[in-house]
């Protein structure tokens with residue numbers, strides 16, 4: 594049995610769908626099972642970081658999303674181990690790297706959980722993806738309303754990764770074995786700018802969209818609904834450092850899954866409905 598936290602999220606949902614399709618027993622953990630709308634026969638169970646023991650009964654592996662345990666992650670990992678879980682696959686972040694700013698809130702968040710896992714006595718695999726293609730969903734309200742997208746740093750470069758490519762790697766690391774102690778850095782296959790991404794979404798919709806650059810000092814949380822407010826300043830600094838700078842690109846998705854990572858244009862086609870009014 595594989596327990597999946599963050600199971601209604603971008604990566605967790607794609608992973609649950611994959612495991613169900615592959616006939617793997619899966620338990621999806623969510624704060625609200627009534628609203629989860631996950632495919633059968635996944636077991637859908639309430640996430641209880643304050644009372645984790647029952648969540649892991651019968652599970653041997655865990656896919657962990659960093660916020661799932663909050664401050665109780667160490668206790669959650671202990672409960673998982675005591676219940677018989679042996680291997681945890683963590684959805685971490687590419688921000689964890691040599692020379693990183695170790696005070697960056699997003700670094701601290703992920704590094705803390707990586708350390709707790711190393712200390713937990715469980716086998717582990719860390720997935721460290723770079724920017725998610727799903728970050729483009731931040732533009733959906735503007736694109737549903739018109740043809741201009743306001744955002745920061747039109748020329749910021751990233752190699753956005755499709756959430757289902759992360760899920761595909763997670764599936765292989767959970768199912769195949771042999772990834773214990775491995776750190777996998779995951780990216781999309783090519784660099785794109787913010788302006789390119791908006792154009793690609795326009796292409797998928799059959800519309801011509803324009804990116805209107807907003808100075809970072811004028812960018813408030815309304816432009817970043819997916820970013821915890823306390824992390825916004827740090828993230829704007831990170832984005833500023835990516836203008837015109839080629840991003841890290843790895844071939845890890847292809848190496849592990851046998852299939853090339855999907856492009857942002859492909860992601861935009863897969864998610865066009867999210868941008869339609």
Ligand SMILES: NC(=O)c1ccc[n+]([C@@H]2O[C@H](COP(=O)([O-])OP(=O)(O)OC[C@H]3O[C@@H](n4cnc5c(N)ncnc54)[C@H](OP(=O)(O)O)[C@@H]3O)[C@@H](O)[C@H]2O)c1
Pocket residue numbers: 598599600601602603604605622623624625629640658659660661662663684685686687721722723724725727728
């Ligand atoms: N966005 C990026 O570019 C990027 C890059 C690298 C790493 N990451 C990391 O990837 C993770 C995000 O993955 P994702 O996009 O798949 O997640 P997501 O879609 O944002 O959320 C995953 C699920 O977690 C649950 N959740 C949300 N907030 C929670 C909280 N405070 N406590 C407990 N559960 C909570 C929700 O499920 P329920 O409501 O069903 O409980 C949600 O559906 C984060 O740790 C992020 O730092 C992101």
